[in-house]
Each structure stands twice: as structure tokens, then as C-alpha cells.
Amino acid sequence: MLGGKAMKEEPGSLESIQIGSRLRSWRLASGLSLHKVADTSGLSPGYISQVERGLANPSLESLKRLADAVGMRIGDLFVDEGDGSPESSRFFVTKRGMRKQIRYPGSGILNELLTPDLQRQFEAIWVEAQPGATSGGHPHSHAGEECGVVIFGSMRFWVGNAxxxxxxxxxxxxxxxxxxxxxxxxxxxxVAVWMITPPTF
Incomplete structure (x- = not known):
């Protein structure tokens, strides 16, 4: 990623299939039809079906719309079933290369969770993004506070009218x-590190 080569995700890649499968599970668990999610998200039923089957690479903005439509957070894609991490642990070390991560297919963005999971008071995320990669075409907002620091490269940030x-x-x-x-x-x-409280990613 740091060598400057764009991350490329092909339709049907492991990441796309995992994302689609989890979105479908969320939708079914919520008792929502494809048409209901389509109405809420503004995306077509056919496109949503393709995303769920790993046949389409959703943009970051589309993933946010789909997650919102089924009442979930994009960050829940970080959750690894059967993780086995002790919730009662007073400290937790995650070695580089072993972090829970999420790649948004076709977005050029990689997020890695620095905190052990999303069940803490705050979350910390390691962000890598290729030039031109964006958090989405439209501003978003959520409850809480956040702080970020740029480690390498540069970014343009819009907040309110600034x-x-x-x-x-x-x-x-x-x-x-x-x-x-x-x-x-x-x-x-x-390359940046982002901290958000409460975890809402």
C-alpha cells in the first residue's frame, strides 16, 4: 500500500464476498426485503443483490447507505466471529499485520482497527488511502467526538463550512x-490515525 500502487479489488474477490455476505445477513436478521433497503438507501434492488453476492464493488458512500438502511455500522464489518479476545482483559497488544481490517472495494482505502474491538469506550483506526481516495461524496455526521493525526501524505478535510x-x-x-x-x-x-468516541465507525 505504501509503495504507491493503487489497491485493486476485483468483483468476486474475498473481500467483496465477505462484505456482501455480512450485509445480507444484517438485512435478513432485520427482516428487511431488498426493496425496503433499496427504498431507504436510494440504491436499486438489483445493485444491492449484486453487492450481497460479491458481484459488485460498492463505493464507500454506498456501503454507508446500506449499513444505515439495515441499522448497522460500517465498523461492524471489523467484527471477526470466533475472535476469542478476552473482553475482561486490562490490556491488549495487536501486532502489525494481525489487525482486524476492512478494505472498501475499489475505494483505495484500507482501515485497520488499533483497538481490540468495537466494544470499548473509543476506537482507534489506522487509515491508509491512495491519492484521490475519499470518505464519500457527501458529508456525514454521527454522535460523539473524533480526533485524527496525519502521519504521512496529506488530506483535504471539510467540516461544517471549513x-x-x-x-x-x-x-x-x-x-x-x-x-x-x-x-x-x-x-x-x-497514512493517518483516527480516534472516535463512542465507537461509531
């Missing part, structure tokens, strides 16, 4: 209820 440029070493704190979005800028991949 239009900001963040370079390596820059950080930002925001009230997450204020609509916000970002895009990786420059010619080098973006």
Missing part, C-alpha cells in the same frame, strides 16, 4: 455531529 488542508504532523479534533468528509491529496499515499 475547508482545511492537513499535512504530515497536523491533527484535527471535531464534534462528530458536524457534517464532515475528506479526500487524500498530493501524490503520495495518505
Amino acid at each position: 475547508d482545511l488542508e492537513l499535512a504530515a504532523g497536523d491533527s484535527i479534533y471535531l464534534d462528530s455531529t458536524v457534517p464532515h468528509r475528506w479526500v487524500a491529496t498530493g501524490t503520495e499515499p495518505l
Whole structure:
């Protein structure tokens, strides 16, 4: 990822199939039809069906719409059934290369969970994004607070009416209820660490 090569996900890749399978499980568990999710998300039933079968690569924005439509969080895709991590542990070490991760097919974005799971008071995420990769075409908002720091590369960040440029070493704190979005800028991949409380990713 850091070598500057774009991450490429093909239809039917393992990541696409896993994402689609989990979205379908969420929908069925909620007793929702494809048409109901389509009405709520603004996406077509045919497209949703393709996503669920791993035949389409949804954008980050589409994944957010689908997760919202079935009452889940995108971050729940991090959950690894049978993980076995002790909930009562007072500390937890995750070695590099062993983090729970999620790749948004075709988005050029990789997120890795630095905290052990999403059952804590806050979540910390390692973010890698190719130049031009974006959190979505429309600002989003949610309950809580968040703080991020750019480790490498640069990003353009919109929060409310503010239009900001963040370079390596820059950080930002925001009230997450204020609509916000970002895009990786420059010619080098973006690396950042993001912290959110409560976990809402």
C-alpha cells in the first residue's frame, strides 16, 4: 500500500464476498426485503443483490447507505466471529499485520482497527488511502467526538463550512455531529490515525 500502487479489488474477490455476505445477513436478521433497503438507501434492488453476492464493488458512500438502511455500522464489518479476545482483559497488544481490517472495494482505502474491538469506550483506526481516495461524496455526521493525526501524505478535510488542508504532523479534533468528509491529496499515499468516541465507525 505504501509503495504507491493503487489497491485493486476485483468483483468476486474475498473481500467483496465477505462484505456482501455480512450485509445480507444484517438485512435478513432485520427482516428487511431488498426493496425496503433499496427504498431507504436510494440504491436499486438489483445493485444491492449484486453487492450481497460479491458481484459488485460498492463505493464507500454506498456501503454507508446500506449499513444505515439495515441499522448497522460500517465498523461492524471489523467484527471477526470466533475472535476469542478476552473482553475482561486490562490490556491488549495487536501486532502489525494481525489487525482486524476492512478494505472498501475499489475505494483505495484500507482501515485497520488499533483497538481490540468495537466494544470499548473509543476506537482507534489506522487509515491508509491512495491519492484521490475519499470518505464519500457527501458529508456525514454521527454522535460523539473524533480526533485524527496525519502521519504521512496529506488530506483535504471539510467540516461544517471549513475547508482545511492537513499535512504530515497536523491533527484535527471535531464534534462528530458536524457534517464532515475528506479526500487524500498530493501524490503520495495518505497514512493517518483516527480516534472516535463512542465507537461509531
